[in-house]
Amino acid sequence: MTTDSEITALLGDPTDAVRNKVRHELLDIDRQWIAATPFVVVSTSAPDGSCDASPKGDPAGFVHVIDDRTIAIPERKGNRRADGYRNVLANPHVGLLFVMPGRGDTLRINGRAHLVSDAPWFDDMVVKGHRPVLALVVEIDEIFGHCAKAFMRSKLWHPDTWQPGAVPSRANIAHLTERPLDSVAALEVYYGASYSSGLY
Numbered sequence: 001m002t003t004d005s006e007i008t009a010l011l012g013d014p015t016d017a018v019r020n021k022v023r024h025e026l027l028d029i030d031r032q033w034i035a036a037t038p039f040v041v042v043s044t045s046a047p048d049g050s051c052d053a054s055p056k057g058d059p060a061g062f063v064h065v066i067d068d069r070t071i072a073i074p075e076r077k078g079n080r081r082a083d084g085y086r087n088v089l090a091n092p093h094v095g096l097l098f099v100m101p102g103r104g105d106t107l108r109i110n111g112r113a114h115l116v117s118d119a120p121w122f123d124d125m126v127v128k129g130h131r132p133v134l135a136l137v138v139e140i141d142e143i144f145g146h147c148a149k150a151f152m153r154s155k156l157w158h159p160d161t162w163q164p165g166a167v168p169s170r171a172n173i174a175h176l177t178e179r180p181l182d183s184v185a186a187l188e189v190y191y192g193a194s195y196s197s198g199l200y
Contacts, residue, residue, distance in 0.1 A: 022143070023144060026068045030107065030143060034071065034107070037100050038058060038060040038101070042054045042095075044091070045091055062125065062127070066137070069139060072116075072136065072137045074122075074132035075134035075135060077198060092112040095108070096111075103148070104157070109138065111138045113137060117133065169191075171190070
């Protein structure tokens with residue numbers, strides 16, 4: 001498949017309501033959604049086409065609304081790869097997916113981003129005494145709600161479908177793929193109860 005018309009022939013045309021649902025600035029209901037969301041996926045792309053989708057999570061409301069066209073996502077302590085941030089330096093276009101636990105519908109924002117290392121509103125993003133050292137500021141181009149069908153099909157929020165033991169533990173995966181010189185026992189300790197102490 002190589003053309004837009006081929007896609008349309010297979011999937012059909014969207015309804016007028018779907019086609020026209022894109023907005024260009026936040027409504028009050030969008031602000032409410034952002035305030036209740038503890039988890040966002042940030043998608044970026046490098047000039048060579050390579051992509052990155054990075055999960056960002058914090059207490060609900062961690063994404064700061066600057067104004068009706070601008071939001072900011074704080075950076076927290078992580079693995080320091082910064083793949084998405086490096087992408088943004090060369091290609092500012094980003095896609096965001098706001099996920100609220102227990103809800104099938106999501107909020108999507110597409111826009112252009114840049115990085116800032118300080119701003120007065122950093123004080124509003126302090127968690128457990130930790131002020132972020134970096135934030136991704138997104139200027140909104142498009143915002144719209146996305147239906148719940150994917151979550152309904154996957155039964156993502158149905159605990160009876162969860163199978164966390166279907167694959168080896170994080171420690172085993174790390175030993176197999178990233179840290180073969182570390183024993184599984186040592187990695188189990190590393191990813192154990194004390195792991196949460198390094199979140200901030």
